[in-house]
Amino acid sequence: MLTAAQITDMIDSGAMTWDGELRGDALLLRLGSPLQPLVSPGTPMVIDLADQRSIDALYRSPRPDWHSFDLKSGQLVLCPVAQPLRLGAMLAGAIAGLSHVARLGLATHVTSPWVLAGWHGHLTLELRNHGPATLRIYRGMPIGRLIVFPLSGPPGKSPSHPFYGKTDSPLGSRFADEFPSDEYLR
Template identity: 35%
Template sequence: MILTDREIKNSIASGLISISPQPPADAYASTTVDLTLDPTLRLFKEQAPGLATAVDPGMPNYKATELLKKITDPLQIPESGWDLPPRHLVLGWTRERLELPPHGRLAARVEGKSSLARVGLAVHVTAPTIHAGFKGTIQLEIINHGHLPIRLRPGLAVCQLVFEQTLGMPDKSYEGQFLGQQAT
């Protein structure tokens, strides 16, 4: 069951959802709430000509977070914005921190905004699920599928959350490698 704007606000008021800072009134649509872009991005390093490298997620002790710090560089988006070139992937975060206590029986999905998608901007590759028990900012896999650069600005309403009620409480809270993540 998807929560309406009224139920999202009620769940925030009762502590079943925590979004900090709290979204303004105009961030809510009938069944979503917008989140904004943090000024920190991570840009993938350019590969040297002749260098053949492959990511091997099947390797023992593979940790995506550790690998990403080695193959990306941080960028602080200036207030004037930064242009994401066509066919490029960058990592970003929401400015807002989300908490979904496991007893709240809620999970969420991060989705793009149609107004941005229509010019080619996507905010996740295949990772929309925000599990019950999650705490942290949401990392976004931002891709420009369009033909023109897209200007990203700090505070841009870049994505929206859809909250769903779970059937029962999970046996365990989210314990994955992205628990507590924040822009770095």
């Protein structure tokens, strides 16, 4: 992984862009806007992953002007990182939560922590409260970090993602749009 000095050198040389802070040898990730809640835990519904309208029904309206939000136990919300990130073609990253919030039961990503080489845009965090109590979160609060790694060889083709990372992109899943059901339902 890169050290803080190496990250600073990468930023200064233009190999990556980051206007946010560093915390140790990582980028400090703060909550941005909008915040997008999913339906309440326990809501009876079946989401058909082959149908984008079904997937879209899982999401409540984004809250662009949010200041604070009470994240109930078991609840999941989506929220972009406040600062955009651009990784050069020879850099990749891994999202990690801050142990302070993890010890309260707050997870900052649900599965894949990886940020591929060439990423450009706002990372979206999947915040889930695994703890027993409601947690109040705030826009701008530090929530995680991104560890940056150099690639050890030439990268594979890494085009910009057609659905995620742009300021006006939806935060929710675009699974059925990217992987049409005619590719796997036969």
